[in-house]
Each structure stands twice: as structure tokens, then as C-alpha cells.
Amino acid sequence: MSLQTHMRQFCWLIVLSILLVNGYGFKLIIDMGYYGIHSIMIVVHFVASMTMCATWFLAHPNGNQFKQGAMLPLVGLPILSCLVMSGGVSLAIISVYVGLLYALIICLYWVSHAIQYVQLEIKIMGLVIGGVILWGNVVILESVPWLYDMIAPYTLMYHFFLIQEGFFHISTGLYVALLMVVSWALYRHD
């Protein structure tokens, strides 16, 4: 595939991503106004960003593709800026969320680099299964409070929802550091 074709395809990808993410935000603004939609928008942006970055890193395991992949979440910048400027969400929440997002993108890059020699299908399935387990829905037992208290702080869902509501707890910082240490260890081991 020529470089020109590749660039054209990448442009299309960027344009469609911008239209998708910001178009969804636009729909939410019309339906619900500026107030209270940041929690939905953050989830949509998070899922879209992680999916795009995972796809990009899996497709380009060699070479220095991190910078290009890391630019992909910026497709959501217009709608997030719009929400911040209209007062629907504070800049602090968005800043902490972006910090969490990019820390996870770095972890994703390291992990995808560590598994670059694995078969593509196995890579995809492994990332999806690992992501679902890490998210925490399948491991948390809410009806057993003491077990929930023990396990929840080790899931991504717990910390994500805290940040979504504007809480940046010290355990979130430690959790992100733990993820980065583990993924760095995998990256170096490779």
C-alpha cells in the first residue's frame, strides 16, 4: 500500500472518528442540554479512544507508533472543550480524566508491544478479555459488601467512576502507578 493511500485512509479514519464522537456529543446537547451529559460523554470518549488506540497499536507493533496512536483521543477535544466552556463540566475533572486516559494508553502501548509476536486473533481476544476483567464488572460481587470493599479498588470501573464524579483519590493514583509498573515490566521483559 502506498504512503499516499495510507495517508488518505488515515485521514478518513480521523474524519469519521471526529464526526462520530462529536456528533454523538452534539446529539446529547440537543437532547439533554449541557448539564449532566459529561458523564455519558466521558464514557463514550473513553471507549472510543481505547478502541482506536488498541487497534492502532496492534496494527503497528513495530516502530515508533506511539505518538500517532496517542493523538487519536484528541478527536474528542471539540466536544469536551465545548462542555468545559459552557460550564457543563469543570476543567479539573476533564484534566484528571485525560491524565487517566493517557496513562492507560501508555500501558496499552507497552502491553501491545509485549505481545507483538503473538497471533493477531489471540492478541485481540486477549486484550478484550483482559480489558473486561480489568474493568471489573465480572469480578465484583456487590451483594457481598466486605468482598466488594476488598476487590473494587483493584478494578478500573471503581476508579473511573470516582474520577467521572470529580474525586481524585490517592488509591486511584496508586492504582494507575501499579498498572504502569506491570505493563512496563511486560514491555521490558519482551
Added chain:
Amino acid sequence: MVLGISIFFVRSTPLYLTAHASDEVNDELLAYLDTVDSPIKVIFFISNAMANDFPLIQLNQWMKTMSKTIEFEVIDPFLSPEISDYYDIDHDGVVVVESTMLRQDFNGLNVFYQNEHHGLIRFKNALIKAVIDVTKISGRRVLLVHEQFENPFESNEQMGLSLLNTIFSNMFITPDAWSIYDTVYPDTIRYDLVIIHRITTLDSNDLKLLQDIAVASDAVLVFQHPKFSNVVNQLGIDTAAEYSDAIIEDPEESLIFSDTQLLVEYRDGLDESRIAVVPYASPIYSNAGSVIMHTSPTAFVMKNEAIEKGPFTIAYSPTQSTVVMNTHLVPTNYWIQQADNYVVIDDLIRQLMVNYPLIRVSQTDGVDINQSIPITWPWIVKMMAILMIIPSIIGVIIVRRWKVH
């Protein structure tokens, strides 16, 4: 491994940053909660199906940051029948707040869903109120000054005040009552709140005592009879105020069968709108203080056979610790059950008595939740350009300048 273990131990410590300045609990309240040694247990009985609407993780975290002695627990009442029976819970959504000696319940689902836009803040405020109530068990005194021969707080009749008394019961306060016909005077002149209800005449001794009580007490709430407003003037609360005895009528903002039973908007402590039914009220003319309730512009009174048009002030606050309402019927058993009257009176009393402001939705958040977005073609085109067209063009330009390997 060190990181993993440290997460386990720090998960319950209140070390956090919050991005919600308007959601922060008042420093005075935090200082007060620091002085509470006894454990406070908050149990939210909610089914798993309804629990999805509540950010329980954040609530748990928020309660821990308020005080180390607060334990927050969520229990499904249908999956744990033995615990539900122990606490006598028979429906979904009940929040039990208990300290070593006191317990208060409220319906969390009602509180949350009553307010569409600030349901969570309203829920948090209900929790704060309950925590304050179960811990503040000593010292608060309330006096009702009346001119009945029997204690109106014990009267269940239509003109009695037994339902008003339930507001104080919820705060674990047993108010005193003093009739001006009593020969035995109150044992103190200093109260946290003095309620003066329908006083029509005072002799000089009673007037002097009532003046002393009003000055020495922290807050005064007056429900005066419109035809006998000279009593309030004699107390010296606002000597420049003029209290009319003309009954206000409103052909539009009133109950269907009576133009004198006014429908009045009241803004509570959270700036939420409430509708009160205020019967047989009269205007207050004063430049002092702030207006709490006023009629609509369609209201009028007959004055010397001439019509004077509204709006009229019917309740105002001449000072921060005093509220005067120019009608005595609202807190009575019959009228307090109409519309939002109970909530209005409860809010007035709590604002006068509670030392710790509840969480307010800050106006500086920048979003007016009642703001309507004009869905016009120019607006749509502008937003599409800002959100999609211009970013797409910029994205394409940036990508073309890259060399994608």
C-alpha cells in the same frame, strides 16, 4: 506488590482531591463532625435494580471524607430479610441513619427522584441533615409563644400545631410552649428559636418579657394575625414596617374555589422552587431585609374602596435571624398539609436553626439548568461547524503534514 498492598490500605482513607467546589461540605460542619466520637451508621436499603441509579461508590467515598466515624453500608432489603426485619424496613429506598442513641429514617428514593436536576445533591443534603439530627442531642431549645389555653403542639384539631411539632420531633427537639395567659413564665429567655404564633394582645409585663426573649434568642419566627399586626411592631423587630390588615385576593394564582387562598412560590435553601398555599394573608410594606414570599402581580387588595394591585410581600426576613409572615394559618394542622407547606415551614425552621449550611448548587458552576437551548438553524449550523466541520478540516491538515510510516 508494594503498590498493590498499599492500594488495599489507603482505599478507606480520606485523602482525595475534588473537582466539585460546590459539592464540598462546609468547613464548620466538618469541624463539628470531628468532635463527634460515637460511630454513625448509615445504611441504605436499596434493591440491586434501583441501586444502578445511585453512584454508590462516590457516596461511600464522600461519606468517609465527611467523618471517619461514619460507616456507610448498602443492603438489598429483599436479599437480606433478616437485616430488614431487624431495622423494620418494609420498602425499597429507605436510608437509616443511627448513632448510639438516636435513629432517623428517610426515603432516599423519594428525595432523589423528587428533584430531576439536583437529585444527588438533595440526597446528600438529606444525609447531612439526618447526621446532624442524630448527633446533636443536647442544647437546642425552641419556644412557642401562643395565646391558647392548651398547648397547640398537642392539639390535633384543624387549628392545632401537632404537625408543626413533628418537624421538631424529626430534629429530636421537644419544644417548650408558653401561653400569654400562663402565670408561670419560661425558665430562660434564651432559645435557639422562638415561634410567635397568633398573638392578638399583650399586657405590659408579657410584652417586656417577649421583647427580652426576642432579643436574647438566636432566631425568631413570627406567624402573625393580619388584624393584629401592632403586636409585632411593639416587639421592635422592624419598627419601620407597616403590616396591612387587608386580605389579599388573586383571581389567577389561587385555589379554584377561593381567591384568598393564594398559590405562592417559595425558594428553599437549595434555591429549588416550592409552591405554598397561603390563605388569608395580608401585605407587608417594608424596605428592610429580604423578601421570602410574595404574591403574583395579579393579586390585589381593597384599600379604602380602591383597588391596590400587587405584587405584595407576605413573608419577609427583616434580619438574618428573623422571619415574619403576615398570616397565622400556614403552620396549622389543616393548612400545613396543603401543597408544599410542610416542606416550606421545615425549610424556614432549618435555615433559622441549623448552623451548618447545606450543600448549595453554586451559581458559579456556570450552567443554568433551566436554560433553554434555542434549536434554530443558525445554532445548529454553528454547532456543527464548531464540533465537526472545523475539527475535521484541522485533523486532515495535520495528518497530511505527518509522514505516516
